[in-house]
Structure formats: structure tokens, C-alpha cells
Amino acid sequence: MDANERIAYVGEEFVPEAKATVSILDHAVLYGDGVFETVVAWKGRIFKLDAHVRRFLRSCAAVALDCPVTQEHLTELIVETVRRNGLENAYIKWILTRGSNGTPLMDPAGCVPNLIIMARPYIDRSSATGLRVKTVAVRRPPGHVLDAHVKSLNYLNLVMAKVEAKAAGADQALILDVHGRLCEAPGFNIFVSADGVLKTPRHDVLRGITRETTMELATERGLQVQETELELYDAYTADEVFLTSTAGGLVPVVEVDGRTVGDGKPGPVLSALQEDYRNALASARWSTPIG
Missing domain, CATH: 3.30.470.10 (Aminotransferase class 4, branched-chain amino acid transferase, N-terminal domain)
Incomplete structure (x- = not known):
């Protein structure tokens, strides 16, 4: 059309x-x-x-x-x-x-x-092989500057973060908060999996609907899920890292700042949750019919 x-x-x-x-x-x-x-x-x-x-x-x-x-x-x-x-x-x-x-x-x-x-x-923003992400100088504004819970039209800092990452040859930006903690990627929330625990940042992030769904699906699978403080160390040493968004679903990350995540391929936790998410997308439990 x-x-x-x-x-x-x-x-x-x-x-x-x-x-x-x-x-x-x-x-x-x-x-x-x-x-x-x-x-x-x-x-x-x-x-x-x-x-x-x-x-x-x-x-x-x-x-x-x-x-x-x-x-x-x-x-x-x-x-x-x-x-x-x-x-x-x-x-x-x-x-x-x-x-x-x-x-x-x-x-x-x-x-x-x-x-x-x-x-x-439908615009497919997924990646079968995984993304290479890079931390950028642009920081996520704290809530007392511009609350991340508000999906406002003021996304310039996210756009500039993406510009910086692309200029450095990365697929996507990884944005930190003003304290240097893991925050999110432009348009995506982030999860790290290590030692059987799935973790996601809790401060200065959009409470993404796909983020929420991922936590629900993970809990139903019996996984331990935590909203917590995450440092770059947690991403560098994780077994798996992946991003979530409405348009992209669950997207694997295979490299963070030049460090290979896990074995450099999408991991088993993500694969299981991706299958659950695909099944959930068109389910009567969580969706509204168009017809």
C-alpha cells in the first residue's frame, strides 16, 4: 500500500x-x-x-x-x-x-x-544472529529531568545514542544512567541472564509492555526474575543478554563493547522465551481481535 x-x-x-x-x-x-x-x-x-x-x-x-x-x-x-x-x-x-x-x-x-x-x-525488527551493542556517551535523563515512564515525543537523546553507536560500527546503542548503571537501548529494554537468574534494570527505564510480558512468561517457566541495579560488569559477564520491545519482540545480543556474550549465539533462555512470546502474540488471553 x-x-x-x-x-x-x-x-x-x-x-x-x-x-x-x-x-x-x-x-x-x-x-x-x-x-x-x-x-x-x-x-x-x-x-x-x-x-x-x-x-x-x-x-x-x-x-x-x-x-x-x-x-x-x-x-x-x-x-x-x-x-x-x-x-x-x-x-x-x-x-x-x-x-x-x-x-x-x-x-x-x-x-x-x-x-x-x-x-x-508489520515491521520486523528482530535479529536471528544477534546484535553487537556499544555503550555510548549519551546518558538516560533521570526521572527528575524527564521521566522515562512517559512515552513523550522528546526522544532526541535516544536518537543521538543510536547515531553514536552506528558511527562506531555497532548495531545498537547501550545507554547508561547518570550513575553509570545499565539502563536500556533506544526503543528497547534490556535483560541479562546469569546463573539461572534473569535480571532487568529498575531505574530510569520505560516500563515496557514487552518487558512486563517477558517477566510474566519467565516466571511462568519457573525462572527467577529480578528488577535490580545492573552495572556494565553484569552485561560483560552474562550468560545471555537480550533486548525487548513492542515492535522487535525479544532480540538477542551477542556482543557488548567488543566482549562476546556467552558463546556468541542466542542462548537457551532467550530461545524458550521467544517461543512463548510468539505464542502469546495472537492469543485470546492477551490480545484484542481486529475483526
């Missing part, structure tokens, strides 16, 4: 994506002022849609942005956007901008929020 055939929701109506517009005075354009969410649909079902919608509304509340539709109506609009694009396997993103008050000034008074919903064929 090209932009003339794809359908998006913007300005309170469904329009061809090629005709969708946002004001140049919108605070999203001027200041990165807005919030967003991303979900995936697989085999005609949207995975954990309710959880994503609830997190989206929490992001709205955190930045004092009033969503123009109810939770139920938002859910209906998301499903309808996917349906109108005729997709069973889809990458779905929705954005709420602060909107415009007719001036290029920072004062948000009088801005009218603008809801945008788009759907594309």
Missing part, C-alpha cells in the same frame, strides 16, 4: 495518509510536546492493546495533556484504523500532540490536542 491507499486518523477523521496534515505551529513540531504509543497486531489480533492504552493515558496525565476521546473510544479508533487498512499483521502507532494555539510560542495555553493514529504492515 502506498500513502494514497493507507488510511490514518487525524483531525478527528479518517483520511488517506497522503492527505494527513499537522500544523507547523503544533507544539509537537516546535517542541516535541506530545506523547505516543506503539502496538503490534499479529494474526488479526492486537497484542496487549488495553495495557498500551492505559499507559498512554498515564503519559497524558503526567504531562497535563487532555486526551480528546475516552479510553473506550480510543480503543475503537485504533482497531478501526487497522481494519480500514486491511491488515492482520501490523505496526500501529498513535500520537497525541499538544496542538497549536496559533503562535510559535512555548506557552501551551489555548492549544487544542490532536490525535493521530496510523497503521502499517
